[in-house]
Amino acid sequence: MTNSEPLLDVRDLSVTFTRKGGPSVRAVDGVSFTVRPGETVGLVGESGSGKSVTSLAVMGLLPRRGVQVGGQVAFDDDDLLTLPRDRMRDIRGRDIAMVFQDPMSSLNPVVPIGIQVTEVLERHQDLKGDTARAAAEDLLSRVGIPDPARRLKEYPHQLSGGMRQRALIAMALACRPRLLIADEPTTALDVTIQAQIIELLKELVQDTGASLVMITHDLGVVAGLCDTVHVMYSGRIVESAGRRELFAQPRHPYTGGLLASVPRLDAPRGAPLHPIPGSPTDVLRWSRGCAFAPRCPNRIEPCTDGPPPLESIGGRSLRCLNPLTETEEVATR
Amino acid sequence: MLKFVARRLLLLVPILFGLSVLLFVWLRALPGGPAQALLGERATADSVARIEALYGLNEPWYVQYWKFVSSAIQLDFGNSARTNRPVTEEMARTFPATFELAIAALIFAVGIGIPLGYYAAKKYGTWLDNVSVSGSLLGVAVPVFFLAYILKYVFSVQLGWFPTQGRQDPRIDADHPTGLYVLDGLITGNLEASWDAIMHLVLPAIALGAIPLAIIVRITRASVLDVVHEDYVRTAEAKGLWERTITRRHVLRNALLPVVTVIGLQAGLLFSGAILTETVFAFDGVGRFIAEAISNRDYAVLQGFILVIAAMYVVVNLLVDVSYGLIDPRVRVR
Numbered sequence A: 001m002t003n004s005e006p007l008l009d010v011r012d013l014s015v016t017f018t019r020k021g022g023p024s025v026r027a028v029d030g031v032s033f034t035v036r037p038g039e040t041v042g043l044v045g046e047s048g049s050g051k052s053v054t055s056l057a058v059m060g061l062l063p064r065r066g067v068q069v070g071g072q073v074a075f076d077d078d079d080l081l082t083l084p085r086d087r088m089r090d091i092r093g094r095d096i097a098m099v100f101q102d103p104m105s106s107l108n109p110v111v112p113i114g115i116q117v118t119e120v121l122e123r124h125q126d127l128k129g130d131t132a133r134a135a136a137e138d139l140l141s142r143v144g145i146p147d148p149a150r151r152l153k154e155y156p157h158q159l160s161g162g163m164r165q166r167a168l169i170a171m172a173l174a175c176r177p178r179l180l181i182a183d184e185p186t187t188a189l190d191v192t193i194q195a196q197i198i199e200l201l202k203e204l205v206q207d208t209g210a211s212l213v214m215i216t217h218d219l220g221v222v223a224g225l226c227d228t229v230h231v232m233y234s235g236r237i238v239e240s241a242g243r244r245e246l247f248a249q250p251r252h253p254y255t256g257g258l259l260a261s262v263p264r265l266d267a268p269r270g271a272p273l274h275p276i277p278g279s280p281t282d283v284l285r286w287s288r289g290c291a292f293a294p295r296c297p298n299r300i301e302p303c304t305d306g307p308p309p310l311e312s313i314g315g316r317s318l319r320c321l322n323p324l325t326e327t328e329e330v331a332t333r
Numbered sequence B: 001m002l003k004f005v006a007r008r009l010l011l012l013v014p015i016l017f018g019l020s021v022l023l024f025v026w027l028r029a030l031p032g033g034p035a036q037a038l039l040g041e042r043a044t045a046d047s048v049a050r051i052e053a054l055y056g057l058n059e060p061w062y063v064q065y066w067k068f069v070s071s072a073i074q075l076d077f078g079n080s081a082r083t084n085r086p087v088t089e090e091m092a093r094t095f096p097a098t099f100e101l102a103i104a105a106l107i108f109a110v111g112i113g114i115p116l117g118y119y120a121a122k123k124y125g126t127w128l129d130n131v132s133v134s135g136s137l138l139g140v141a142v143p144v145f146f147l148a149y150i151l152k153y154v155f156s157v158q159l160g161w162f163p164t165q166g167r168q169d170p171r172i173d174a175d176h177p178t179g180l181y182v183l184d185g186l187i188t189g190n191l192e193a194s195w196d197a198i199m200h201l202v203l204p205a206i207a208l209g210a211i212p213l214a215i216i217v218r219i220t221r222a223s224v225l226d227v228v229h230e231d232y233v234r235t236a237e238a239k240g241l242w243e244r245t246i247t248r249r250h251v252l253r254n255a256l257l258p259v260v261t262v263i264g265l266q267a268g269l270l271f272s273g274a275i276l277t278e279t280v281f282a283f284d285g286v287g288r289f290i291a292e293a294i295s296n297r298d299y300a301v302l303q304g305f306i307l308v309i310a311a312m313y314v315v316v317n318l319l320v321d322v323s324y325g326l327i328d329p330r331v332r333v334r
């Protein structure tokens, strides 16, 4: 981690889905974080915590209707949220790229892989014809796809899931973006492939110097990859810390629960896992208190009086009135 | 690929056989017969018997069927009882006419239907969307016969913008090497004849194309609405591609797959739709000829024409399936 100016500065981002004839849903609620050049940031949380919506808001890819977005997303000197759509199109794919969760459905089934790679180069780098094809071949071999010349002519259904995700990574990195957002890029893949893809991302990011926002619900992925981690719950960041500090000493009971539920290689065989009790749908509205309170082992009376503030303590941010202490954290293991 | 085509063409044999038997039995079950129709009210038992003997209609139906099949295999369908000319000759005259009309109707339906369906989906929930959805409901609900009459009355009779009937103004002296009048005019350098043929096609094509248009609008709209929410469209957006590229390469190429199937089905049905349209516009094509053959119990014409139309239907569907394989790599036939 360097101390330079942040590349991406998300300030107080909130996203509300307004449905006709239904209650509106605040999927992201006052989220702030920064990403420095070359930094790898983890965005962690259970399903529905607003990770994808956050990344889509940064990319300007939220649906245009039925969505209210507030806050700022500063990138370079621009606020991405108010940028004209054509300017945003110039930035997407060139400066900020994204890899999505499901490689099976993220490639166009009726267009050859080659065209899906070269179209980014044509769009942003003015490469054409043979030059573009050569560059695409080069990209495919860099992401570890053997026989790239043949693969370029093939269609997505002729590639395995892992190969498709590699192809998608190649497309994302084609224009050497300064920021790559990966939204659970391994969730849809076999366990053995998962590690390979993470390793590949790590290498590529190191080689190109790009920053990476890694979205995952798997703290195991974060452990081997991220410099900084933000833990999200029900649309808000509940704890932000450096990776070392977070793993050494989780302070938010939710973070503690996530850590305790990760299978540990050094644990004795048959040692019980500790999933967080309750389900992510069992939440309190933030306006009425801590959303995690209904599932929280550390809940105290004031937790349900109002929203706990995000406070900085010892180099980290924490949104909790009764955080874990060192002894408690050990006890959950 | 070739194997696939051959297999499908082989299927034609049982289809045509079954259809021909059905046709044969059905025609002979109709009240009255060709002799009756020819002679009209003055028919006597005697004169009817004479005519029936002349056309071999007094023989048992299986004998007649056998005679029909053995000559049909040599593409001889006998003579029309009404015009007394070979059925094949009548086909050579009327099929190009209806083919031309069907093409015009398809150009109308596809040319308007796909853009309209696309924009309706793009403007989902707006007035344009509502108008095209309710308009396409109307298009399916209005009987072709009625629509044809309205079009003719308003645009030909009242406004005089288009000719009321036929395929070509009789005052125009034109050669017809192919029987496709628009093409003929172009080939022979007679542009006036071409233009005149086009003007004659406009209203019948709209009447005939209305139902396919309505269906194409609806299918295109629904399909585009599905596809724009696909992950690969989001991927394309994430690449910052121009909207143009995303629409053409990522949305339409996928959204049009089901539309192609529908177009194929509709293309096959145009020949039966043509019966009403051609009658209203006195358009000298297959439809009108069949309609007249039915009221005249013209067995030979009905048998020959309907079988050929059925064969064409199968071939059109085969073409659709083959083209589907060309545009969708996942179903590429082996």
Ligand SMILES: Nc1ncnc2c1ncn2[C@@H]1O[C@H](COP(=O)(O)OP(=O)(O)OP(=O)(O)O)[C@@H](O)[C@H]1O
Binding pocket: A017, A025, A027, A045, A046, A047, A048, A049, A050, A051, A052, A053, A054, A063, A217
């Ligand atoms: N298009 C939408 N319309 C309405 N609500 C939405 C929409 N997209 C997301 N949401 C809501 O926003 C909330 C956050 O969703 P999001 O997809 O960001 O979760 P996530 O953290 O990415 O979860 P996962 O791990 O399952 O991907 C969810 O409660 C979801 O119901």
Ligand SMILES: [Mg+2]
Binding pocket: A051, A052, A053, A183, A184
């Ligand atoms: Mg998600």
